Amino acid sequence: MPITTEDTLNWLRQLALVLHEQRTYLTELDSAIGDADHGINMDRGFKAVSEKLQTQTETDIGSLLKLVGTTLVSTVGGASGPLYGTAFLRAGLATAGKRELYAADYVALLEAALEGIKARGKAQPGEKTMLDALTPALAAAREAAEANLDLVEITRRASDAAEAGVQATIPLIATKGRASYLGERSAGHQDPGATSSWLILKTLADTYAARSSQT
Amino acid sequence: MTVSLVVVSHSAKLAEGVSELAGQMAHGKVAIAAAGGTAEGELGTSVERILEALRQVASPDGTLILLDLGSAVMAAEMAVEQFTQLQDQRVTISPAPLVEGAIVAAVESSIGNTLEEVADAANNAMLLPKLQS
Numbered sequence: 001m002p003i004t005t006e007d008t009l010n011w012l013r014q015l016a017l018v019l020h021e022q023r024t025y026l027t028e029l030d031s032a033i034g035d036a037d038h039g040i041n042m043d044r045g046f047k048a049v050s051e052k053l054q055t056q057t058e059t060d061i062g063s064l065l066k067l068v069g070t071t072l073v074s075t076v077g078g079a080s081g082p083l084y085g086t087a088f089l090r091a092g093l094a095t096a097g098k099r100e101l102y103a104a105d106y107v108a109l110l111e112a113a114l115e116g117i118k119a120r121g122k123a124q125p126g127e128k129t130m131l132d133a134l135t136p137a138l139a140a141a142r143e144a145a146e147a148n149l150d151l152v153e154i155t156r157r158a159s160d161a162a163e164a165g166v167q168a169t170i171p172l173i174a175t176k177g178r179a180s181y182l183g184e185r186s187a188g189h190q191d192p193g194a195t196s197s198w199l200i201l202k203t204l205a206d207t208y209a210a211r212s213s214q215t
Numbered sequence: 216m217t218v219s220l221v222v223v224s225h226s227a228k229l230a231e232g233v234s235e236l237a238g239q240m241a242h243g244k245v246a247i248a249a250a251g252g253t254a255e256g257e258l259g260t261s262v263e264r265i266l267e268a269l270r271q272v273a274s275p276d277g278t279l280i281l282l283d284l285g286s287a288v289m290a291a292e293m294a295v296e297q298f299t300q301l302q303d304q305r306v307t308i309s310p311a312p313l314v315e316g317a318i319v320a321a322v323e324s325s326i327g328n329t330l331e332e333v334a335d336a337a338n339n340a341m342l343l344p345k346l347q348s
Contacts, residue, residue, distance in 0.1 A: 077253030077259025078259050079285055082262065085293070178284075
């Protein structure tokens with residue numbers, strides 16, 4: 001069973017609620033090693049996305065993801081605006097015109113988003129960023145897709161790999177972004193950007209699994 | 216016309232202050248626009264504000280963007296991508312230190328130098344001696 005336009009809308013609406021609930025947590029993570037605005041920024045950005053979704057009339061997934069990208073770019077005042085904005089814009093290009101995503105499409109979406117963040121942030125894995133959640137997530141999704149597992153399992157494994165990636169950011173020393181100004185003092189803290197990346201993938205896995213179990 | 220400048224900072228006050236300092240050196244010969252803070256007036260950067268500043272000081276001789284740090288670079292890059300899609304004008308993002316870079320760029324632009332010359336001079340601003348020995 002593919003991920004449909006309706007599933008995508010459910011994911012994005014739920015994501016706005018999750019990021020609103022987690023805004024204090026994300027901001028606390030960011031206050032340890034950054035500028036203490038990640039939770040506020042993500043909440044603001046996805047609240048704007050949620051409002052746009054109420055009036056949008058797009059019927060394909062690529063257009064929805066592009067709408068998310070442009071909205072984040074214009075509403076998020078921190079680094080996550082350009083980074084997630086580029087990620088969703090690229091994901092939208094990778095899924096242009098599609099109303100259903102199958103395993104290979106989900107992998108392509110994730111890869112496009114990851115490459116977008118890499119290009120925009122000029123970053124690599126291991127620098128204590130979003131990439132440290134998304135890179136293992138993509139690898140896990142690809143492996144699960146090649147093993148012909150179903151999409152519920154593929155999205156779950158991507159989310160679980162992202163969560164492990166988030167934990168793995170704790171000992172890392174940041175070399176990108178505001179945290180890099182702290183040098184070695186950034187070690188011992190969980191990266192807020194990696195954490196929000198995991199929440200994005202987890203919310204897709206959760207909402208899609210819930211819908212699949214109902215049908 | 217001369218090379219115009221856009222000053223990008225997480226702080227609106229900082230962007231305006233740097234623009235003011237640079238403007239003092241340019242004697243009204245250089246168009247300088249400040250793009251600081253978010254659209255809501257908070258600390259942060261805004262692609263739209265940078266885009267608006269680029270439009271405001273658009274010059275056939277090109278524009279140099281000076282910025283503070285972090286997301287300012289990414290926001291400026293996104294604004295430049297959007298701006299140059301619509302207008303055939305050259306925009307360069309400078310890695311120079313913000314205050315010194317803006318002042319040097321304003322002086323270099325005011326004497327009619329090209330975008331490359333202004334950008335090079337701003338770049339070298341970090342080598343200017345601050346503490347005379």
